Amino acid sequence: MTTxxxxxxxxxxxxxxEQAGRDLEDASALEILTWAAETFGKRFCVTSSMEDAVVAHLASRAMPGVDVVFLDTGYHFEETIGTRDAVDAVMDVNVITLTPRRTVAEQDAEYGPKLHDRNPDLCCKLRKVQPLEEGLKDYQAWATGLRRDESPTRANTPVVGWDEKRQKVKISPIARWTQDDVDAYVTEHGVLTNPxxxxxxxxxxxxxxxxxxxxxEDARAGRWAGRSKTECGLHG
Ligand code: SF4
Incomplete structure (x- = not known):
């Protein structure tokens, strides 16, 4: 790390x-991640939900061995954990798995079972927001796979912005991509995706x-369906 x-x-x-958000609005995803790697070095990481490994793949091209942070909430599908393990095994990245302070059993004992049904905001806070905040502590910048076309709530996602809550630079290198762009990249590079x-x-x-x-339906319609919630709090 430089001084x-x-x-x-x-x-x-x-x-x-703020400067990079203006300068890089029209840059390619790889150019944005190359800027991030050169600017932040080891104090830059990628977060991945293991829906696919597109941003992790792009980041590993810009910075081989880049840290890829995965939040293991204890409630993931086994396919998601399998995707995480495959990414760790075959890609030139350093997968870091973050876990909540409480196991699901400990949370059930303290708050009652199925907190996700009764109070999903609290459940997301305990199992996602808190662990991510703790896990990002030593980084200056983090990259996400947010895209503007995923839902109306993400339509104004900057390619580089300021994460006021965490006081970090937040990078969304594929913000301008469409689902077709993602699919084309997956095909061209044989990128791992969640089954x-x-x-x-x-x-x-x-x-x-x-x-x-x-x-x-839009891509996010299957998340917290039937509840008045569209985001987990990681991006709000
Ligand atoms: Fe996961 Fe949030 Fe649902 Fe809890 S409420 S199970 S953390 S998505």
Whole structure:
């Protein structure tokens, strides 16, 4: 890590994010990730839900051995855990699995069973938001796979922005991509994808809160279906 990277303040990072957001709006995903790798070095990571490994693959081209952070909520489909293990085994990345402070059994004992049905915001806070905040502590920048076309709530996602909540640079290198762009990249590079994407799921989260999508629904419609919740709090 360079001295310049070590000495950056939150104000420095915010200015970097705002400038890069303007400069890189039309850049390719690989150019954006190359900028991130050169700017932040080991203080940059990719987060992945293991829906697919597209951003991890792009990031590994920009920075071989890049940290790929996965949140193991304890509620994942076995296909998701299998995708995480396959990414770890075959890609030039360093997979880091974050876990919540409580196991599912410990959470059930403290809050009662199926908290995800009764209070999904609290469940997401305990199993996703808190562990991610703790896991990102030593990074200055993190990359996500957010895309503008996934849902109306993501339509204004910047390619590089400022994560005020965590005081970090937040990078969404495929923000401008469509699903067709993702599919084309997967095919061209043989990228690993979660098998559930071939089984009617368009967006893959925790098993109790994810269903298949119907024709014509947006990709996020299968997440927390029937509940007044569209995001887990990681991106809000
Ligand atoms: Fe809990 Fe559902 Fe959120 Fe997963 S997605 S942390 S099961 S509420």
């Amino acid at each position: 310049a990277q070590q000495e950056r303040t939150a104000e420095d990072l915010k200015k970097l994010a 559930l994407l071939m089984d009617g799921y368009a967006s893959v989260g925790c098993a109790p809160c994810t269903r298949r999508v119907l024709q014509g």
